[in-house]
Amino acid sequence: RYKMILDLDTGIDDALALAYAIGHDDIDLIGIIASYGNNLMPVTAANSLNLLDLLGAKDVPVFHGAAHSTTTEDFDTMPVSKLIHGKNGVGNVDVPKSKRQVEQQSGIDFLIESAHQYQEKLIYLPTGPLTNLALALKKDPAIGQLIGQTTLMGGALTVPGNVTPFTEANINQDPEAANTVFKEQERLTMVGLDVTLRTLLTKKETAAWRALGSKKAQLYADIMDFYIDAYATLDIDKRGAALHDPLAVAVAVQPDYIDTLPLNMIVTTDRESGDYGRTIGDTSKLLEPVTSKAAILVDQDRFVADFQKMMLKVL
Ligand code: BDR
Ligand code: CA
Numbered sequence: 001r002y003k004m005i006l007d008l009d010t011g012i013d014d015a016l017a018l019a020y021a022i023g024h025d026d027i028d029l030i031g032i033i034a035s036y037g038n039n040l041m042p043v044t045a046a047n048s049l050n051l052l053d054l055l056g057a058k059d060v061p062v063f064h065g066a067a068h069s070t071t072t073e074d075f076d077t078m079p080v081s082k083l084i085h086g087k088n089g090v091g092n093v094d095v096p097k098s099k100r101q102v103e104q105q106s107g108i109d110f111l112i113e114s115a116h117q118y119q120e121k122l123i124y125l126p127t128g129p130l131t132n133l134a135l136a137l138k139k140d141p142a143i144g145q146l147i148g149q150t151t152l153m154g155g156a157l158t159v160p161g162n163v164t165p166f167t168e169a170n171i172n173q174d175p176e177a178a179n180t181v182f183k184e185q186e187r188l189t190m191v192g193l194d195v196t197l198r199t200l201l202t203k204k205e206t207a208a209w210r211a212l213g214s215k216k217a218q219l220y221a222d223i224m225d226f227y228i229d230a231y232a233t234l235d236i237d238k239r240g241a242a243l244h245d246p247l248a249v250a251v252a253v254q255p256d257y258i259d260t261l262p263l264n265m266i267v268t269t270d271r272e273s274g275d276y277g278r279t280i281g282d283t284s285k286l287l288e289p290v291t292s293k294a295a296i297l298v299d300q301d302r303f304v305a306d307f308q309k310m311m312l313k314v315l
Contacts, residue, residue, distance in 0.1 A: 061103045
C-alpha cells in the first residue's frame with residue numbers, strides 16, 4: 001500500500017478526494033495538511049476533520065499548513081470560491097463538528113518528516129495551492145528527490161484556465177510557489193483542467209448516494225448537489241460538475257486512467273507578461289532529462305463509473 005498525504009483546501013471536490021482516498025484499498029492515508037484556497041486555512045482544516053469523522057476515519061491526523069501565499073501577508077476567500085463551494089467550503093451544509101483537534105506539529109514539518117521516513121513509498125497529493133510544498137522545499141531541499149511521487153491537481157496546458165485565460169485556480173493562488181515546485185520536485189504529475197474538465201458528475205449519481213440512506217450519504221449528496229447547481233448557475237458546465245481533485249487521487253495509484261506528456265514545466269512568474277500563473281514547458285530544460293509529466297487525456301467514462309462505485313462503497 002502507498003502512504004499518501006493529502007494537501008487539501010476543502011472545498012467540495014477536495015471532500016470527494018478525501019472520501020475516495022479513504023475508500024481505496026491501495027491507499028494508506030497518513031495525514032491531511034490544510035491549505036488556504038477555497039476558504040481560509042483554519043476553515044479548510046476544520047472541514048477536513050469533520051469529514052474524516054463523518055466517514056469514520058477518526059485516526060487520520062490533520063495538520064495546519066500555510067494560511068496565505070508565499071508573496072502575500074494575508075488571504076481572503078475569493079467571492080467566486082464562496083459561490084462554487086459555499087460560504088463554509090462545503091456547500092453551506094452543516095457537517096457535524098469533530099471533537100478532535102488539529103495536530104500541534106506544523107504541516108510543513110509533518111511533510112518533511114514523512115518524506116524522510118517513507119521516501120519512495122510516499123505519495124504527496126496537493127489539491128490546492130502549492131504553498132505548503134514550496135515552504136517545505138525551502139526548509140529542506142532534499143525532499144525534492146526523496147518523495148516517491150507528487151501528483152497535483154492544478155494547471156492547464158492544452159485548455160484555457162478557469163481564473164484567467166492562462167491560469168487555473170490552484171496555481172493562480174501562488175504562482176511563485178508553484179514554479180518552485182515545478183522546478184525542484186522530481187517525479188511530478190500534473191493533473192490539470194486538460195483532464196479534470198472531462199470528468200463530470202451529475203445529480204443522477206448523487207441521487208444514488210442519497211438512496212443509500214446513511215447520514216454520511218445524505219450529507220455528501222447535499223454538498224455535491226450545491227456544487228452541481230453552482231456549475232450550472234455560473235455557466236461553468238450545465239452537464240455536471242468536474243471531479244478535479246478525486247481524479248488526481250485516482251491517477252496517483254491507477255495511472256492507466258490517463259495519458260501523459262513527459263515535459264519539464266515552469267509557471268510564469270512575470271506579473272507584467274499577461275500570462276502570470278501559466279503552466280508551460282520549460283525551454284531552458286529542453287535538452288535535460290524529463291522529470292515531470294502532464295495528464296492530457298483521461299478514460300473519463302471508466303473513471304466516473306469507478307468513482308461512483310467507490311462513493312457507493314464509502315457512503
Ligand atoms: C481547483 O480549484 C479549487 O477550487 C478546486 O477545489 C480544485 O482543486 C480547480 O481549479
Ligand atoms: Ca481543491
